[in-house]
Structures are given as structure tokens and as C-alpha cells.
Amino acid sequence: MKGLMYQLKSVRKDKFCIMSFLLPIIVAVALHFVGSIDLSSLGEFHFGVSEQGTNDDVTTWLERYGTVTVYPEQEELVAAINEPSTNLIGVETDGDSIQTILSGDELEMFRQTANTLPALYAQREMAKQARVQVLERQDMMSGYQNIFIAITLIVAMFMGCTFNAMNIISEKEDGVALINEILPMTDRQYMIQKIFVGFVFGCLSAILTAAICFRLSFTGAAVMLALIVLSAFVSALIGLFVGKLSDGMMVGVVYIKIVMIVFMAVPILNYLIGAGNKVLSYICYLIPSSATFEGIMDLANGTASTAIKDIVILTLHCVLCFLLYLIVSKRQKKHI
Numbered sequence: 001m002k003g004l005m006y007q008l009k010s011v012r013k014d015k016f017c018i019m020s021f022l023l024p025i026i027v028a029v030a031l032h033f034v035g036s037i038d039l040s041s042l043g044e045f046h047f048g049v050s051e052q053g054t055n056d057d058v059t060t061w062l063e064r065y066g067t068v069t070v071y072p073e074q075e076e077l078v079a080a081i082n083e084p085s086t087n088l089i090g091v092e093t094d095g096d097s098i099q100t101i102l103s104g105d106e107l108e109m110f111r112q113t114a115n116t117l118p119a120l121y122a123q124r125e126m127a128k129q130a131r132v133q134v135l136e137r138q139d140m141m142s143g144y145q146n147i148f149i150a151i152t153l154i155v156a157m158f159m160g161c162t163f164n165a166m167n168i169i170s171e172k173e174d175g176v177a178l179i180n181e182i183l184p185m186t187d188r189q190y191m192i193q194k195i196f197v198g199f200v201f202g203c204l205s206a207i208l209t210a211a212i213c214f215r216l217s218f219t220g221a222a223v224m225l226a227l228i229v230l231s232a233f234v235s236a237l238i239g240l241f242v243g244k245l246s247d248g249m250m251v252g253v254v255y256i257k258i259v260m261i262v263f264m265a266v267p268i269l270n271y272l273i274g275a276g277n278k279v280l281s282y283i284c285y286l287i288p289s290s291a292t293f294e295g296i297m298d299l300a301n302g303t304a305s306t307a308i309k310d311i312v313i314l315t316l317h318c319v320l321c322f323l324l325y326l327i328v329s330k331r332q333k334k335h336i
Helices: 002-013 015-035 039-043 056-062 074-082 108-122 142-157 160-174 176-182 187-213 218-245 249-273 278-284 288-300 307-335
Strands: 046-050 067-071 089-094 097-101
Touching: 015 142, 015 160, 015 187, 046 056, 046 074, 056 067, 056 089, 067 074, 074 089, 074 097, 089 108, 097 108, 142 187, 142 218, 142 249, 142 288, 160 187, 160 218, 160 249, 187 218, 218 249, 218 288, 218 307, 249 278, 249 288, 288 307
Parallel strands: 046 067, 046 089
Antiparallel strands: 089 097
């Protein structure tokens, strides 16, 4: 118990570990707010008219092309046009035609629209003969937001690798590793303590991230929890490997970066170009994060069709990594 408390205190003092724990949660909050913003409205036209400077016919005609705001006074219209946060196009009648009012800081698209609007109004009778079909435009973020969420969750789940690796490397540099060898603590107890720290913090970070990004049913939540637990366990074991193989902090950081790049790049590669290539998909499953990514994407799309397959693959990774760690530890002990 004392050894476990020491491990927790070491993590609390390590700023790199704290940053790794909080980063996925912060990114999840940002993605949650970005997802609630309707980016498709950025390309809509907004017109402003005054009650005295225009008539109902012009207002009705403008509503065909965008939203129209009617201001009681001309001064209010001018103030709204000059507001830096808007791209409002002011419109007023000029005899049988219209003229536009701009502040000068609008985007080029809105400037061109304002310059074309009087000519378009002059030919409005001819325009009535044309049939206009407005095609539905997909949300700009719909195809990418789920990918961002999945990658953020993978970082959270596999951050146990960072915890364990940095903890072991710090013990080597501080000389604590030598003290651990003479303490009355078995290899099994040492391994359990290390796995526990990375596993628990990885699970906690991933659960908080998932709670922010998803609203799942009971079945979906159970699948997500299984993905988190299995991925965090694999990550904790990989962290032990990285810690044992690293001779110093800089080497350890390089190894961690390589692991995280592989964990993020391979699932994305499989998702983008491996859908029609079964051989490539099977090869990508050699990286545990591929199954995790697939399961998260399924849940994000409202299904769980690959849940059993992904859980089985992750379970196999857990067993194989655990056995491999035991073999490597025994061989190192024999060499000593």
C-alpha cells in the first residue's frame, strides 16, 4: 500500500503526466463547443434595411437571398453595418433601383455580392423566369468531428503509457530503481503497482472525455467502458516496456512520441484507405488503437456492429502484451 501511495505522489509531482491527463479533457470540451456552432451559417447573406429608406417590395425580394433585418431609424442601420463583428449589407431604395451600403471591412464575398445586387434587382423580372434549385449542403464539420473525438479518446485511453514510462524513467534517474531492488517487494507487487497507476489514470481521463463527447445508451456505454478498460490496460503495459527500454528522459520522450504517433496514424490510415482493403485492415489490427478507433467511430455513428470483434482484438492484445512483459522481465532478471 505504501508503494502505491508513493507511485501516486510521484505522478502528482510530474507536470508532464498532469498535462497528459488534462489535455484530452480540454480538447473534448473544445470539440463539444465547436460542434454546437453551426458553421454553415457563416456563408449566409444578411441584409439590413430601414423603415424609411426602403419599401416592402424590396424587403420581400431580399428575403429570397438571405435574412433581412428592418431597423426603425437610418442611424441604427448605419451603426449595425459599421459593427466589426458583422458582414451586414445595407440596402436602400434609389428611385426605381437600389443601392448598397458597406462599412469597408467585409469579406470579399460580401463585397462582390453588394456590388452585384443593384444589377440583379434591375433584372428581377427576368430572374422570375428562372427556376432555382438550392442543393442541401452538408455540415462542414460532420465528417471530421467524429474523427477528432475518436483521436482525442485514443490519446486519453493510451495516456497510461506516458504515466508508467515517465514514472519508471524518473525512478531510474533519481536512483529509486536501485532502492526498489533491495526492498522487500516482489516483482509481482511492483508490476501491479505500476500497471495500476497508468491503468486508473488512463481510464479516468478517457471516461471524463467520453462523458463530454458522447450521450450513449446503456448498451453503448457498456461497449465504450469495455473499450476504455481494455485500451487503458494495454497502454499501461506498453508504458512498462517503454520505461524498461529507456536509458534516460530524452530517450523515453522520443519513444513515447513514436508510440503515440503510431497509435494515432495507423487507425486514421485504416479508416481513410483501408475500408476496401481487407489485408491492410488486418495488418492495422496489429496496433491495438485500430480496434479502439473502429469501436469509437461505430458508437459515434450510432451503431455497435463491430463491438464484439473490437473487444476480442483488444482482449488478445492485453493477453499477449502481458505474457510478453512477463517473458522479458524473466530474461532481464536472468541476465542480472
